Amino acid sequence: MTIRLYDTATREVRDFVPLEEGKARVYVCGLTVQSEPHVGHVRSGVNFDVLQRWLRHRGYDVTFIRNVTDIDDKILAKSAAQGRAWFNLAYAMQRELTAAYAALNVEPPTYEPAATGHVPEMVELIGDLIEKGHAYAADDGSGDVYFDVRSWPAYGELTRQGVDDMEAAEDADPRGKRDPRDFALWKGWKADSEPATAAWPSPWGRGRPGWHIECSAMALKYLGSAFDIHGGGVDLRFPHHENEQAQSRAAGHPFASYWMHNAWITTAGEKMSKSLGNSLTIPAVLQRFRGIELRFYLVSAHYRSHVEFSFEALEEAAAGFRRIENFLHRALEVAADGPVDGTEREADFLPELERRFDEAMDDDLGTPAAIAVVFDAIRHGNKLLGEGDSVALRDVRRQVEAWLDVLGLHPDDPAWGTRGAGDTDERLTHVVDALVGTLLEQRAEARAGKDFATADAIRDRLKTAGVEIEDTPAGPKWSLA
RNA sequence: GGUGGGUUGGCCGAGAGGCGAGGCAACGGACUGCAAAUCCGUGUACACGGGUUCAAAUCCCGUACCCACCUCCA
Numbered sequence: 001m002t003i004r005l006y007d008t009a010t011r012e013v014r015d016f017v018p019l020e021e022g023k024a025r026v027y028v029c030g031l032t033v034q035s036e037p038h039v040g041h042v043r044s045g046v047n048f049d050v051l052q053r054w055l056r057h058r059g060y061d062v063t064f065i066r067n068v069t070d071i072d073d074k075i076l077a078k079s080a081a082q083g084r085a086w087f088n089l090a091y092a093m094q095r096e097l098t099a100a101y102a103a104l105n106v107e108p109p110t111y112e113p114a115a116t117g118h119v120p121e122m123v124e125l126i127g128d129l130i131e132k133g134h135a136y137a138a139d140d141g142s143g144d145v146y147f148d149v150r151s152w153p154a155y156g157e158l159t160r161q162g163v164d165d166m167e168a169a170e171d172a173d174p175r176g177k178r179d180p181r182d183f184a185l186w187k188g189w190k191a192d193s194e195p196a197t198a199a200w201p202s203p204w205g206r207g208r209p210g211w212h213i214e215c216s217a218m219a220l221k222y223l224g225s226a227f228d229i230h231g232g233g234v235d236l237r238f239p240h241h242e243n244e245q246a247q248s249r250a251a252g253h254p255f256a257s258y259w260m261h262n263a264w265i266t267t268a269g270e271k272m273s274k275s276l277g278n279s280l281t282i283p284a285v286l287q288r289f290r291g292i293e294l295r296f297y298l299v300s301a302h303y304r305s306h307v308e309f310s311f312e313a314l315e316e317a318a319a320g321f322r323r324i325e326n327f328l329h330r331a332l333e334v335a336a337d338g339p340v341d342g343t344e345r346e347a348d349f350l351p352e353l354e355r356r357f358d359e360a361m362d363d364d365l366g367t368p369a370a371i372a373v374v375f376d377a378i379r380h381g382n383k384l385l386g387e388g389d390s391v392a393l394r395d396v397r398r399q400v401e402a403w404l405d406v407l408g409l410h411p412d413d414p415a416w417g418t419r420g421a422g423d424t425d426e427r428l429t430h431v432v433d434a435l436v437g438t439l440l441e442q443r444a445e446a447r448a449g450k451d452f453a454t455a456d457a458i459r460d461r462l463k464t465a466g467v468e469i470e471d472t473p474a475g476p477k478w479s480l481a
Numbered sequence: 482g483g484u485g486g487g488u489u490g491g492c493c494g495a496g497a498g499g500c501g502a503g504g505c506a507a508c509g510g511a512c513u514g515c516a517a518a519u520c521c522g523u524g525u526a527c528a529c530g531g532g533u534u535c536a537a538a539u540c541c542c543g544u545a546c547c548c549a550c551c552u553c554c555a
Contacts, residue, residue, distance in 0.1 A: 011485085031555065044555040074553060156484095159550080165483040166551055183552055211553085233555030238484080243552080262555070263486080266548080272555085300504080301494065306487070306548070313493050316505040320493095323504080326518070368495045372503035382519055386512095452514055459516080470517050 003058055005229070006304060006364045008237060008259040009158055013364050018228050019257065024060040026052065027219040027256070029232035029240065030112070032069040033093035034078055036281040037100045039294070039309055040265040040272035044233050046295055047262040047303040047365075049106040049408055051231070054361050057406045065222045066109040067215060068094055071116050071208055076198060086198055087116075100282035103291040104298075105408045105415045111222060115214040119200045122209045122217040125251055126185045126202075134250040135185055138176025143188020143205040147243065149181045152250045158259065159238045183243050184210035212243040219244075220253055230256035234263055262303045267310070280309070292409060292416055293318040299367045299407055320375075324404070325411050327378045327385075331397040333474070335389045347384075347392035350399055353377050357403060367407065374403050436467055436478045443469075443476070 003016040018024050028048045031041055048066070055062045070090040079086040094114075101108075126145055129135035134151045138144040149155050149163060156163055166181055189199035189206040199206040219227065232241065241259060248255040265272060272280060285294060288311070297317035301307045353373050360369035381396040404410040439458050446454035459469045468481045 008485090029555080032553085034553095037555090041555050047555095072553080077553095159484060161484055161551075181552075234485085235550065235554055238550055239552045240554085264549070264555080271549080297493095304486090305494080308493090310493090313505090316493055319506090320504045323518095330518085366495085368504095369502065372495075375503055379520085386519070447514075450514075456515070468517075471513075471515095472518075 003054070003362050004364055005258055005260060008261050014258070016228075016258070018060070019226055022059065022061055024055045024062045024229065025223040025227035026055075026062065026064045026229045026231065027215070027223055027227060028064070028066045028109075028230075029215055029236055030066045030068050031097055032072055032074060033090045033097060034072070034074045035093060036283070037093075037097045038272050038280045038282065039285060040280075041097075042100050042104055042106070042282060043265050043298055043303075043307070044231075044262050045101050045106045046104055046298045046408075048231050048260075050299060050303070050365055050367060051229075051260070052107060052109075053406050053408060054365060058362075062110070063223060064109040065111055065113065065219065067218050068097075068112055068114045069211070069214060070094065070114045071198060072211055076194060086195060096283075102415070103282060103286055104295045105291065105413060107408070107415075113218045113222065115209060115218075118214060118217050118221065119202075119209060121221050122186075122213045123202050125213060125217050125220070125247070128251045129185065129247060132250065132252070134247070136178070137204050138188075140176035142176055143186070143207050144176055144184055145186035145204050145210075146177055146182040147185055147247050147250075149179055149183070149246075152246050154249065155246050156242065158242045158245050161238070161242075183212060183239065185213045185247065186210055212240055213247065215240070216244050216248045216251075216253075216255075219255070220248065225252075226254035227256060229258045229260060231260040231262070234261045237261055263306045265307045265309045267308070272309075285314075289314055289318055290416075292411060293321055296321040296409055299409065300371055302368055303365060321409075324374065324378060324400070324409075327381055328397065328400065328411060330385055331381060331393060331400075334385060335393045335397060345390055345392045347380070347395040347399075349380055350377070350395055354399065361406075370403070370407070374400060377403075432467070433478075436462065440469070440476050440478070 004013050005016050006013045016024075026048070028044070030045075031037065045066075048064075052062055052064050071086070075086050075090050079089040082089065126135060129147065130137070130145070133148075135145055135147050138146060156166075163181060186202060186204055186207050187210055188204070189196075189208070198208055200208060219230070230241065230244075237259075245255055267280060294314065297314050298307075300317055300320075353376060357370050357373040360366035360373065363369075377396055377400055381393060381400065384390060384393040384396060387393075401410060401412075405413070439462060443455045443458040446452070446458070462469055462478070463481065466481050467478050470477050470479070
């Protein structure tokens with residue numbers, strides 16, 4: 001079985017053949033840490049986390065690098081506007097981002113390099129490009145260095161665009177460029193408007209890196225001259241990825257074999273970055289939904305499909321996810337690990353479901369189809385539940401748990417954490433359990449005497465208090481509404 | 482102007498020539514004192530107009546609308 005992935009460069013789903021057998025080297029463009037992360041930002045994190053997990057599941061030794069861009073025009077502009085140091089803003093936002101990823105159970109990458117920590121590598125790479133005749137220092141005294149687009153005939157290959165067909169940016173400052181499409185590798189320090197802390201020494205004078213060069217430098221450093229997969233959001237295809245590829249290849253590196261791009265999340269038909277200030281930041285969404293529910297919502301859609309975000313859709317997804325959790329809880333109660341005292345029947349439908357799940361995931365990470373398989377298994381499992389403990393039920397439960405694990409959606413994954421509740425929470429549960437237990441005894445007496453009015457009144461009162469009662473074959477159960 | 486993508490039932494969201502993915506909601510049935518949960522069942526969905534084919538949501542041509550990128554962007 002091979003994993004097949006959609007490669008943006010060739011615009012087709014291709015068998016994944018790593019450069020080195022059994023290893024997968026992946027680079028994903030992380031974020032520019034300039035504002036609080038919103039739902040759109042973390043989609044990329046979640047999507048590529050699924051890729052990472054699936055590759056591992058399939059036995060690959062994965063090296064996964066996801067960078068952080070911690071210096072750029074926007075960071076400088078925003079920090080100046082907020083009256084704080086740029087490095088303070090970047091660091092604060094990076095911490096927010098890390099918290100957001102953690103809240104969504106996005107596994108940390110192998111390493112998370114920051115642009116500011118790799119200036120020497122970038123300077124070296126720019127030097128190579130100048131030497132090879134693909135870059136030049138502007139002669140306007142700005143200290144800028146540009147990539148010479150005309151010197152690289154393959155320019156535009158990733159996004160299939162001809163240089164001459166490109167619209168030159170109207171707002172771009174031509175400065176010392178030979179061609180308006182040339183892009184900055186190095187930006188000279190503007191001593192009058194930029195902080196001295198945002199400038200590093202280089203052969204072309206003090207300055208800071210251009211946006212694209214950092215990813216080339218860091219990918220080459222940690223993954224090598226050639227590596228397997230390069231990922232990011234669709235918007236990065238051009239110019240960012242096109243430029244990354246051009247400058248890396250022009251410097252003599254084969255660079256990435258596969259390019260993967262996740263689609264957008266919009267709200268009200270608009271890109272999130274444009275539309276909303278703060279209602280869709282991760283902390284804001286997490287006040288209304290659990291991280292696991294948000295992750296389920298994101299994973300339910302294919303990574304290359306556009307998603308129109310709405311809280312209604314998120315609520316629906318959460319309702320669906322609770323069906324999964326319900327099954328797991330009940331299955332664990334009925335069929336905990338240990339000797340089976342029920343039937344020894346095997347779950348004969350499982351192999352077929354397993355096959356379908358693997359096939360779905362192998363086919364360009366088909367998470368929607370994979371989740372459909374999980375629901376199919378749960379329907380079977382629920383039927384088994386009605387029959388009590390059995391080998392089959394345990395098999396289904398374990399399989400569902402394994403699937404959820406690989407999707408990063410296992411409710412019991414310690415990564416979801418108790419978020420500070422801990423002890424107090426547990427003690428409160430005991431208290432409530434005892435109090436509710438007393439009322440349930442009264443209700444049981446009333447029911448035994450066919451006094452349903454009293455029984456229902458007790459249930460209603462509990463419900464008003466936020467406790468829901470459910471009668472099961474094993475007796476009444478309570479849960480928080 | 483160039484490049485890429487989209488339009489699927491009440492809603493979300495898969496699929497990519499034949500067999501109704503899945504979820505949410507709704508309705509009917511089973512179970513229940515009633516609920517809840519669960520199971521069983523219920524839907525003539527593929528933007529529009531042509532065409533190809535024994536067969537089209539899927540392929541081709543055209544039309545409409547939407548979105549993204551073209552040097553700030555997940």
